[in-house]
Amino acid sequence: MRAAVIADDRTLEVAEVKDPTPGQGELVLAVKGCGICGSDLKVVEHLPIGYTLGHEFSGEVVAVGTDPVGHWNAGDAVCALPLVGCGSCRHCRDTLPVHCPHSEMIGTGVRPGAYAEYVTVSSAQTFRLPEGCGYDVGALVEPLAVGLHAVDTAGIAVGDNVLVVGAGPVGLAVALWCRHVGARSVVVSDPVAVRRESSADFGATGIIDPAAEELGPAFERLAGAPPDVVVEAVGKPGIIQTCIEAAAHRGRVAVVGICSGPDPIIPVFASLKELTMTFPVYYRHHDYAHSLAMIEQGRINPAPFITHTVDLDGLPEAFEAIKSPIDQCKVLVRP
Numbered sequence: 001m002r003a004a005v006i007a008d009d010r011t012l013e014v015a016e017v018k019d020p021t022p023g024q025g026e027l028v029l030a031v032k033g034c035g036i037c038g039s040d041l042k043v044v045e046h047l048p049i050g051y052t053l054g055h056e057f058s059g060e061v062v063a064v065g066t067d068p069v070g071h072w073n074a075g076d077a078v079c080a081l082p083l084v085g086c087g088s089c090r091h092c093r094d095t096l097p098v099h100c101p102h103s104e105m106i107g108t109g110v111r112p113g114a115y116a117e118y119v120t121v122s123s124a125q126t127f128r129l130p131e132g133c134g135y136d137v138g139a140l141v142e143p144l145a146v147g148l149h150a151v152d153t154a155g156i157a158v159g160d161n162v163l164v165v166g167a168g169p170v171g172l173a174v175a176l177w178c179r180h181v182g183a184r185s186v187v188v189s190d191p192v193a194v195r196r197e198s199s200a201d202f203g204a205t206g207i208i209d210p211a212a213e214e215l216g217p218a219f220e221r222l223a224g225a226p227p228d229v230v231v232e233a234v235g236k237p238g239i240i241q242t243c244i245e246a247a248a249h250r251g252r253v254a255v256v257g258i259c260s261g262p263d264p265i266i267p268v269f270a271s272l273k274e275l276t277m278t279f280p281v282y283y284r285h286h287d288y289a290h291s292l293a294m295i296e297q298g299r300i301n302p303a304p305f306i307t308h309t310v311d312l313d314g315l316p317e318a319f320e321a322i323k324s325p326i327d328q329c330k331v332l333v334r335p
């Protein structure tokens with residue numbers, strides 16, 4: 001099959017690779033859609049040459065391994081969590097397979113990802129796409145689940161004033177779910193005008209240009225109170241301290257952005273406000289189920305996330321372009 005793999009110079013190149021066959025409990029999908037994720041731009045620097053990225057995908061079942069969990073047939077339209085857990089440990093049973101000590105990530109580590117014609121997934125982590133949910137939206141379930149898990153973990157609820165720092169796909173998914181759960185104000189901050197302005201499509205009630213205005217005063221001007229919850233969705237050093245300074249006394253800071261370098265904070269700023277900080281990552285199994293149910297019922301509309309689509313041959317160029325995004329939100333690959 002054809003797949004986009006990591007080249008010697010850490011760009012992507014399309015190459016011929018081995019066709020996958022499903023192991024026990026596994027399914028092989030013909031990939032129909034796969035989003036480019038901001039984290040791909042980071043991990044491409046570290047993963048082996050020849051590896052295939054892509055963890056936000058939908059597809060059609062083409063082969064079913066032995067002893068699958070559930071009933072699957074060729075032709076089923078599905079999406080799947082991009083990981084394979086042991087299925088029997090405390091974390092797998094608690095539907096948090098990401099914490100399974102034997103979990104193998106698809107597209108961000110051990111298992112090959114979905115920047116390819118085919119991808120192998122765990123049948124236990126696979127969901128049928130509901131009626132009316134096409135493959136494009138099916139590929140958005142992963143980033144939606146990231147946002148939902150963050151909102152859930154931060155305890156965002158009816159009446160909360162929420163500041164979302166960063167209007168990339170994760171920040172916008174957080175804004176969408178904040179609106180969905182009944183937050184009073186959902187204010188999104190981003191230095192790039194097109195990104196922050198697009199947040200209105202996902203339920204933002206206000207926007208801030210952090211280059212022009214300090215976050216705390218700007219939020220109070222818009223919402224009439226400081227933010228009960230500040231969601232960090234950037235993942236660059238310095239932002240967590242900014243979030244701490246903007247949060248209300250006894251407020252919460254949820255760090256969703258992935259930052260793999262040191263990021264100093266001044267803890268006394270958080271102490272004097274008695275802040276609670278959380279570091280949600282990935283999602284539970286049921287974040288996928290809930291996202292799909294809300295899509296099926298028409299209670300969320302994630303379609304505006306997709307701003308660009310490319311085929312496998314167009315992926316290497318699109319991948320480089322998104323390193324300095326202009327107007328891209330989610331770029332979808334249709335292999």
Ligand SMILES: [Zn+2]
Nearest residue numbers: 037038039056
């Ligand atoms: Zn992602």
Ligand SMILES: [Zn+2]
Nearest residue numbers: 086089092100
């Ligand atoms: Zn496990």
